[in-house]
Amino acid sequence: MMLIHFMKNNQDLIEQSINELNWNIAPHNLYEPIHYVLVQGGKRIRPQLCLLSANLFGCDSKQAIYPAIALELLHNFTLIHDDIMDNASLRRGKETVYKKWNTSIAILSGDALFAKSYQYLLRYSGKEICSLISLLTHTAIEICEGQQLDLDFENEKTVTIEQYLDMIRLKTAVMLAACLKAGAIVASASEEEQQLIYDFGINTGLAFQIQDDLLDVYADVSKFGKNTGGDIAENKKTYMSLKAMDLAQGEDLNQLHDYFSSLHFNREDKFSKVKSIYNKYKVKEHAQDLINQYYDRALASLQRINVEQVSKQPLIDFVSQLVNRDY
Amino acid sequence: MMLIHFMKNNQDLIEQSINELNWNIAPHNLYEPIHYVLVQGGKRIRPQLCLLSANLFGCDSKQAIYPAIALELLHNFTLIHDDIMDNASLRRGKETVYKKWNTSIAILSGDALFAKSYQYLLRYSGKEICSLISLLTHTAIEICEGQQLDLDFENEKTVTIEQYLDMIRLKTAVMLAACLKAGAIVASASEEEQQLIYDFGINTGLAFQIQDDLLDVYADVSKFGKNTGGDIAENKKTYMSLKAMDLAQGEDLNQLHDYFSSLHFNREDKFSKVKSIYNKYKVKEHAQDLINQYYDRALASLQRINVEQVSKQPLIDFVSQLVNRDY
Numbered sequence: 001m002m003l004i005h006f007m008k009n010n011q012d013l014i015e016q017s018i019n020e021l022n023w024n025i026a027p028h029n030l031y032e033p034i035h036y037v038l039v040q041g042g043k044r045i046r047p048q049l050c051l052l053s054a055n056l057f058g059c060d061s062k063q064a065i066y067p068a069i070a071l072e073l074l075h076n077f078t079l080i081h082d083d084i085m086d087n088a089s090l091r092r093g094k095e096t097v098y099k100k101w102n103t104s105i106a107i108l109s110g111d112a113l114f115a116k117s118y119q120y121l122l123r124y125s126g127k128e129i130c131s132l133i134s135l136l137t138h139t140a141i142e143i144c145e146g147q148q149l150d151l152d153f154e155n156e157k158t159v160t161i162e163q164y165l166d167m168i169r170l171k172t173a174v175m176l177a178a179c180l181k182a183g184a185i186v187a188s189a190s191e192e193e194q195q196l197i198y199d200f201g202i203n204t205g206l207a208f209q210i211q212d213d214l215l216d217v218y219a220d221v222s223k224f225g226k227n228t229g230g231d232i233a234e235n236k237k238t239y240m241s242l243k244a245m246d247l248a249q250g251e252d253l254n255q256l257h258d259y260f261s262s263l264h265f266n267r268e269d270k271f272s273k274v275k276s277i278y279n280k281y282k283v284k285e286h287a288q289d290l291i292n293q294y295y296d297r298a299l300a301s302l303q304r305i306n307v308e309q310v311s312k313q314p315l316i317d318f319v320s321q322l323v324n325r326d327y
Numbered sequence: 328m329m330l331i332h333f334m335k336n337n338q339d340l341i342e343q344s345i346n347e348l349n350w351n352i353a354p355h356n357l358y359e360p361i362h363y364v365l366v367q368g369g370k371r372i373r374p375q376l377c378l379l380s381a382n383l384f385g386c387d388s389k390q391a392i393y394p395a396i397a398l399e400l401l402h403n404f405t406l407i408h409d410d411i412m413d414n415a416s417l418r419r420g421k422e423t424v425y426k427k428w429n430t431s432i433a434i435l436s437g438d439a440l441f442a443k444s445y446q447y448l449l450r451y452s453g454k455e456i457c458s459l460i461s462l463l464t465h466t467a468i469e470i471c472e473g474q475q476l477d478l479d480f481e482n483e484k485t486v487t488i489e490q491y492l493d494m495i496r497l498k499t500a501v502m503l504a505a506c507l508k509a510g511a512i513v514a515s516a517s518e519e520e521q522q523l524i525y526d527f528g529i530n531t532g533l534a535f536q537i538q539d540d541l542l543d544v545y546a547d548v549s550k551f552g553k554n555t556g557g558d559i560a561e562n563k564k565t566y567m568s569l570k571a572m573d574l575a576q577g578e579d580l581n582q583l584h585d586y587f588s589s590l591h592f593n594r595e596d597k598f599s600k601v602k603s604i605y606n607k608y609k610v611k612e613h614a615q616d617l618i619n620q621y622y623d624r625a626l627a628s629l630q631r632i633n634v635e636q637v638s639k640q641p642l643i644d645f646v647s648q649l650v651n652r653d654y
Contacts (some may be wrong), residue, residue: 030475082440085431103411104478107434111408112439112471118464122457130449133460144439148357151431175465 010051010061014044017069022118025207033109034130037076045322046179047072052315053183053197056307067132067182070121073113074136075175078143080110081315085151097200116139128185135185139178146171153237161242165206196301203298207291207323213238214287217275229271235260239290240283244274247281295323337378337388345395348447353647360424361443362435364403367419372649373506380510380524380640383634394459394509396440397448401439401463402502405470407437412478441467455512456520465504473498480564488569492533500532523628530625534618534650535558540565541614544602556598562587566617571601574608622650 023035035294044143047068054064079129083096090096120235121132144284149167153159180201184194215224216231231238247255259265259274278284298319302312350362381391409415410423411433417423426431448459458563476494480486507528511521542551543558544567559563568587575583586592586601605611625646627637 026521027472027475027479029479030472067597081434084434103430105475107408107411108471108475108478111438111441112468112475114438115464117473118445118460119468122461130456133445134449136450139438140442140593141446144355144435145357148432148435148439151356151435152356253508295351 010048010055011044012053013061014047014072016069017065018072021069029101029105030109030112031228033101033105034076034113036094036100037091037097037113040065040094042092044072046075046175048318049176049201049315050183051178052318053180054187055183056197056305056315057187057193058131058307059183059185059187063126064183064186066121066124067136067186068179070117070138071175071179072137073117073120074140074327077110077117078140078147078175080101080106080113082147085147110152124186126186128188128262131185132182135178135182139174142170142174142233146174146284151199159237159242161239162244164237164239164242168209169202169206171260172209173202174207177201178203180208193305196305200298203294203301204319204323207294207298210239210287210291210294211323213240214284214291216240217278218284229267231251232259232271232274233263233267234261239287240278244278244281244283245288247283247286248277252277291323295320331582332623337382338371338628340378340388341374341395344392345399350498355358356428356432357436358431358440360407360428361403361440363421363427364407364418364424364440365400367421367625368529369403369419371399373402373502374393375645376503376506376528376642377510379645380507381514382510383632383642384511384514384516384520384639385508385634386514390453391510391513393448393451394463394513395506397444397463398466398502398506398509400444401467402439404440404444405474405502407440410517412474437595451513453511453513455515458512459509462505462509466501469497469501473501486564486569488566488573491564491566491569495536496529496533498581499536500529501537503532504528520632523632527625527628530621530628531650534621534625537566537618537621540567540648541618542609543567545611556594559586559598559601560590560594562590566614567605570613571605571608571610574610574613575604579604579607618650622647 018038021038023031023038025031047065048069050071051061051064056059066077079091080097083091084098084103089099094100097109101109117131117136120150121136122129124132146167146169149163150171153164153167177198178201181194181198184197189197204245213231216228217237219228221228230236231241235241241256245253245256245260256274256277259270299316302316332414345365350358350363350365352358374392375397377395378388378391381388385489394646405423406418410418411425412429415423416426423433424436428436444463448463449456451459473494473496476490478497480491480494505528508521508525511524516524540558543555543565546555548555557563558568559635562568570585572583572587582600583604586597626643629643632639
């Protein structure tokens with residue numbers, strides 16, 4: 001009850017703050033796409049993490065709202081640009097910016113949104129502002145690095161699981177970790193506590209992404225909200241495919257190589273064949289083990305933070321809900 | 328002699344600072360394009376303006392070097408993205424990033440360079456850091472707005488000279504003004520002085536851009552370094568074309584409309600016909616008058632700054648050299 005209350009308040013504060021942003025300004029071709037992306041919502045996981053972290057360290061949500069929203073803006077900027085690079089037509093069930101408008105507008109709106117995330121962060125007037133700006137900057141750079149590695153992997157024959165985990169750390173996990181750290185900075189947590197909550201975020205982020213890879217194969221479609229098998233159809237390197245390549249032998253390995261070297265297979269057929277190889281080598285169980293490992297590591301970091309257990313519960317509940325999605 | 332000394336020192340400091348940046352880091356597909364763009368040089372006008380402004384207000388160049396380089400990085404980020412949007416194959420005589428690599432890499436390298444400009448600026452540890460970050464942010468946003476207006480104008484039938492001047496203010500002038508203001512901020516100039524040097528930059532920037540438009544038609548090709556007539560061939564809206572449309576009448580106006588509505592004319596023929604209409608309506612003289620007006624306004628702002636005349640000379644010499652190019 002208390003958790004729901006907590007999160008509901010935070011969610012309301014986040015939505016209200018985003019709704020208060022005025023994008024009805026000229027040039028409209030620059031700002032309309034930003035508005036379009038932001039009102040689609042999404043789960044607002046990142047600002048929630050920022051506020052929950054501030055709460056954890058005893059700070060009111062309102063004090064952390066500027067960094068929380070700035071990080072949400074940063075996240076949406078990366079989505080606008082990623083969708084161009086990935087040729088993605090749909091995001092959250094709607095046309096992507098570059099499809100609905102064009103590539104130039106998507107590039108430029110993304111750039112403007114990136115700058116706007118700094119402008120929003122600059123509303124924060126506390127003495128921690130430079131730490132926050134530095135965090136946002138460092139995080140943006142790492143996200144670019146992660147996205148570049150992801151693009152590079154498309155053209156590489158062999159990618160190790162270690163390389164893959166490093167890529168998803170940069171592309172996904174550092175953003176969640178930065179949100180949590182921003183909340184801690186605002187709440188004047190110690191350097192050590194900032195690092196612990198950051199590590200909590202990194203490990204949660206890794207668990208979250210591997211979970212995402214797993215769900216693409218094993219999700220209950222009625223609950224998942226999108227079709228399974230997309231990664232397999234597109235020959236994406238994921239934890240699942242890399243682990244399977246690692247474990248499979250003989251004819252199974254040959255088959256995987258064949259399936260992942262062409263886009264011309266029948267989608268359903270390819271999915272069921274690849275999945276049966278995954279089943280044979282228990283790739284799902286391996287993924288689940290790794291998710292649990294990261295999740296346990298995350299909790300261990302959180303445990304070391306010196307605040308009452310009851311104050312940690314909202315964050316634990318929120319994160320466990322993220323990681324334990326149905327499959 | 329003194330000016331040359333001043334500028335030589337500043338130029339050396341700028342080149343040295345840029346050369347000290349290490350881009351030989353992973354992922355190489357992200358950082359190599361940045362290195363590629365930065366070592367091509369360019370005239371380093373922006374960091375020079377920053378340092379000369381710091382000098383004007385009695386501050387050593389070294390104190391202003393972080394904002395100066397940060398702004399140069401920001402400028403180069405905008406070039407990388409602009410070249411995608413403009414389908415430009417060459418920049419400074421070399422292939423553009425998106426041509427040499429691809430669009431995804433150009434988007435992502437640009438994004439990373441944008442973030443790196445903040446990271447570089449954050450090396451500055453003085454109390455003015457928030458003003459500088461705010462200036463860089465605001466400037467980046469305005470440059471995006473200017474670029475969007477420029478893209479919008481391509482599809483608009485009528486653009487007024489006023490709209491055009493507003494576009495070039497955002498796309499070109501605010502960057503020069505921001506560089507000058509950054510130097511003033513570092514040198515602890517008063518708010519009023521910051522505004523005066525900013526206005527000096529805006530008016531210089533407008534003069535500079537109109538000069539550029541003029542040179543595309545009337546430059547002495549042996550000194551210009553590129554062919555004339557590019558804007559006319561591509562039907563670009565420039566001060567020259569808009570002023571000509573404003574002034575021309577009857578058959579002349581019809582001819583201009585015809586020429587600017589297609590890309591299929593013979594380039595040389597179109598250039599000479601359009602130029603003869605410009606000549607008839609004295610478009611060059613109108614442009615020169617406007618350049619002089621902006622230049623005089625710039626000097627008037629500079630005049631109001633309360634420092635010795637001799638200290639203003641390096642900046643005046645640098646800027647007059649920019650604006651009075653041969654034609």
